[in-house]
Amino acid sequence: DQQVKQNSPSLSVQEGRISILNCDYTNSMFDYFLWYKKYPAEGPTFLISISSIKDKNEDGRFTVFLNKSAKHLSLHIVPSQPGDSAVYFCAASVRTGANNLFFGTGTRLTVIP
Amino acid sequence: DAGITQSPRHKVTETGTPVTLRCHQTENHRYMYWYRQDPGHGLRLIHYSYGVKDTDKGEVSDGYSVSRSKTEDFLLTLESATSSQTSVYFCAIRSGTGDFAEAFFGQGTRLTVV
Numbered sequence: 001d002q003q004v005k006q007n008s009p010s011l012s013v014q015e016g017r018i019s020i021l022n023c024d025y026t027n028s029m030f031d032y033f034l035w036y037k038k039y040p041a042e043g044p045t046f047l048i049s050i051s052s053i054k055d056k057n058e059d060g061r062f063t064v065f066l067n068k069s070a071k072h073l074s075l076h077i078v079p080s081q082p083g084d085s086a087v088y089f090c091a092a093s094v095r096t097g098a099n100n101l102f103f104g105t106g107t108r109l110t111v112i113p
Numbered sequence: 114d115a116g117i118t119q120s121p122r123h124k125v126t127e128t129g130t131p132v133t134l135r136c137h138q139t140e141n142h143r144y145m146y147w148y149r150q151d152p153g154h155g156l157r158l159i160h161y162s163y164g165v166k167d168t169d170k171g172e173v174s175d176g177y178s179v180s181r182s183k184t185e186d187f188l189l190t191l192e193s194a195t196s197s198q199t200s201v202y203f204c205a206i207r208s209g210t211g212d213f214a215e216a217f218f219g220q221g222t223r224l225t226v227v
Binding site: 004006032034036041042043044045046049051089091093095097098099100101102103104105106 | 154155158203213
């Protein structure tokens with residue numbers, strides 16, 4: 001049973017516009033959320049994270065929003081650049097023990113020049 | 114880049130043969146993980162380790178075993194490979210210090226079982 005879901009397999013955005021990637025989770029015990037970016041033939045790389053005590057975290061062009069009541073988070077990229085084209089994975093964890101990450105299925109973002 | 118090396122990077126093997134994948138880290142991190150990535154499933158945890166000789170199962174551990182005899186090495190073994198184990202395998206490490214630390218991933222091993 002998938003505890004973290006990314007319902008949009010793909011997204012295309014024009015360069016300079018905003019990209020919004022969405023993620024839903026079912027396990028209310030999750031208290032830490034991360035976004036990873038993956039290029040072909042490479043491992044995932046950490047992008048940004050948010051703790052459940054916050055509802056927003058910003059890092060440059062990347063902002064993650066968390067809505068705990070809806071069990072929903074989103075990643076905003078503004079402005080989008082062609083180099084942002086990649087697969088984005090949402091991940092969730094409980095901050096105890098080994099902090100195992102549970103991943104969504106990924107969203108392939110294509111930024112069109 | 115985090116010091117993680119996976120070997121081999123690519124492997125083709127026959128059904129029923131044993132296969133061992135190696136993950137080597139130079140960061141002295143406590144936690145190490147093995148994930149597999151498959152279309153439609155994202156990354157799923159196979160096994161993880163929280164110290165030397167301390168390992169536990171993840172979501173999809175059937176058909177896999179692991180060993181960690183040294184801090185820097187985490188081995189994943191397919192005792193008798195099956196076609197359903199064709200996948201891309203990623204190793205990850207995490208320091209375990211502080212409130213929370215993100216995991217860093219290796220480059221991946223593409224395994225094909227024919």
